[in-house]
Amino acid sequence: MPQSKVISLNKLKVACKNCGLAKLCLPLGLESGDIDQLDAIVQRNRPLQRGGHVFQTGDRFRSIYVVKTGTIKTYTQCPNGTEQVVGFHLPGEVVGLDGIECSKHICSAKALETTAVCEVPFQHLEELTSTIPDLQHQLFRLMSREITKETGLMVLLGKSTAEERLAAFLLSLSVRFHNRGFSATEFNLSMSRQEIGSYLGLALETVSRLFTHFQDEKILLVDRKHIQILDMDLLYDLLSNQTTCLDKLGAPS
Amino acid sequence: MPQSKVISLNKLKVACKNCGLAKLCLPLGLESGDIDQLDAIVQRNRPLQRGGHVFQTGDRFRSIYVVKTGTIKTYTQCPNGTEQVVGFHLPGEVVGLDGIECSKHICSAKALETTAVCEVPFQHLEELTSTIPDLQHQLFRLMSREITKETGLMVLLGKSTAEERLAAFLLSLSVRFHNRGFSATEFNLSMSRQEIGSYLGLALETVSRLFTHFQDEKILLVDRKHIQILDMDLLYDLLSNQTTCLDKLGAPS
DNA sequence: AGCAAGTATTGATCTGGATCAGATTTACCG
DNA sequence: CGGTAAATCTGATCCAGATCAATACTTGCT
Structure with missing residues (x-):
């Protein structure tokens, strides 16, 4: 037609x-x-x-x-x-x-x-x-990723400190933005401190304090929802004794 | 042949x-x-x-x-x-x-x-x-269950107290045993206190103390790995202000 | 503009559960 | 069996992060 x-x-x-x-x-x-x-x-x-x-x-x-x-x-x-x-x-x-x-x-x-x-x-x-076998396979892969992603978060919530959680969260966002063609070091958070805290199993006050702390350490530049990562290596170092690879926090392989 | x-x-x-x-x-x-x-x-x-x-x-x-x-x-x-x-x-x-x-x-x-x-x-x-479309659907369902199960655990790890976590764990086991034709109130744990703690994001000492505590409260009868649930209602009450329905902790719908 | 409601920061205090330490029980094995 | 290692229990102490509280800052509304 x-x-x-x-x-x-x-x-x-x-x-x-x-x-x-x-x-x-x-x-x-x-x-x-x-x-x-x-x-x-x-x-x-x-x-x-x-x-x-x-x-x-x-x-x-x-x-x-x-x-x-x-x-x-x-x-x-x-x-x-x-x-x-x-x-x-x-x-x-x-x-x-x-x-x-x-x-x-x-x-x-x-x-x-x-x-x-x-x-x-x-x-x-x-x-x-x-x-379409390829489509079936891709859907299985997407569901599998969902499972590994949540496993990674479980590990993070089960064992890690507040600092490690927020570092992992920011790096996960960074990698995901990067994979979508955006900057890995500068982005806007679309969620509130409260929501970040809820996701990471932390009080919103703790999230707020950590942002301040990361800024004091010259790891981040924080202006309300705008985040700039100044020292990616330091941020990674915070996760050094974590199992949680970033690919388990939502970054595609 | x-x-x-x-x-x-x-x-x-x-x-x-x-x-x-x-x-x-x-x-x-x-x-x-x-x-x-x-x-x-x-x-x-x-x-x-x-x-x-x-x-x-x-x-x-x-x-x-x-x-x-x-x-x-x-x-x-x-x-x-x-x-x-x-x-x-x-x-x-x-x-x-x-x-x-x-x-x-x-x-x-x-x-x-x-x-x-x-x-x-x-x-x-x-x-x-x-x-076999039915088989495809069943596999999707199983993977979906895996996702919801992990989501439930995330919620548990993010917000709940040690007591709530162990209660949820025991009830999850109870429901799953029951669905498999075993007793819902009496079973053997095949995992150590250490492993339970690791799974629930708790120290093994905390798990041990909670078993003692539940026993003192006449909720459980604990003999090493052998568990008997004396008061199912009290155990459920501990979860009363949880989102975590048991079906999200591994119990099939 | 000015008020009201949400959102964020910062400080002070409190507590659940981790950690450390020891005693006891249980399982394993030659 | 007895001896050693592993698992469990229990007590004492400590601290990360929750909670409570007060103050700004933002944003939307009329």
Whole structure:
């Protein structure tokens, strides 16, 4: 069916094929024709405002979502009202895989800033993975990464000091930004101290103090949400007796 | 090809079809013929002695493994020599999924007692999942469960007190034993206090003291590795202000 | 602009659980 | 068996980080 040129171009522009994140995302390792098939099932809805939910705890599981631009945090709500952050998700990272098991989401996902996500209906995806072995393999790899990432965080939470946790967190962000073509040494945090603390199992005051401390040590330059890493080596040194390699904290291999 | 009756019977005996764990394992939801196909690729090697390794960190990833009898612990080694336990795996639970991403294992898996595992070569499994949608779905579910399980543990490690952690651990074991047809209130721990502590992010002394404390409170009866839960309700109460539902700590939904 | 509400910093104090140390019990093995 | 190593328990001390508290700084709202 013929379509107007304008629409075609528009579609082309947002296609997986032309997406800068393709090598971090589901299309990795796929042939051109296969990417087109994947493309056909991906839904690109209008971007979420800060605070908007991708899904919430208890929602029926229908799709997985890939962050295109912006940042997503995933979190669970405790009975006493407090929330516990379980992940921060940068462009190219998948959210919602937790929902497969019970056909409903067991955490909530909300945008920390204006954020665009690609929605991939899971039933369609499963049909595709049956016929495209490379896609199946890539989905297994993404899920496996999710597992290793969380294992790494468990180790970090189980054993490390506050200093080591924040260092690991910053280095993880640094590596992930770098892999997405951004600076490894200078970036903006899209999450609050409170959220960082919740994620790392620390009080927000401790996070704040550590930023000050890292600044005193000339490791960082901190201006509110803006972070500049002055001495990458010192930051790495803080992790020297950790198992936790950065690839287990969200950096792709 | 005809085979002697003895061998046939023998094979039948260990077939997935006749395995009591089938409903916890890969065959869940599969039709009879499909189970046979799965069965054909499963390798059942001789049981491991206590301390024997299923795989070690850095090993090339070839297979995933399902515990048939016994217990497996997975752990990582820190540069300073200490080890960090990342999981305990009971019959019907899968180990090795972490290896998919980088084609090598990022943790080690060792038997805590005499343990039999079913080895499932992953390449063969991927070929099968392409042609058996139910099997593909079940594998996705198992991986999703792994993710939610670890998320639950992260939350536990991030926020909870020592008491809450041990309570959650014991209840998780209780539920899992129960699902496997064993008593929910009386069981033997196959791991040491040290290993429990490592897993829960606690010192072994703390674990020991908590067992004593739970016994004083008439919640448990502890005799070395033998545990009897006297008051299940009190144990649950300790978790009352936790997000962590037990299904996130390894209990199937 | 000016108020209100959230967010961050900094200081003072307190405590849960780590660490250190010793005694006791249990498992292993020649 | 007895002897040695490993695991467990228990007590005493200490400290990293939580909690409480007060003060700024930011941001949005009317």
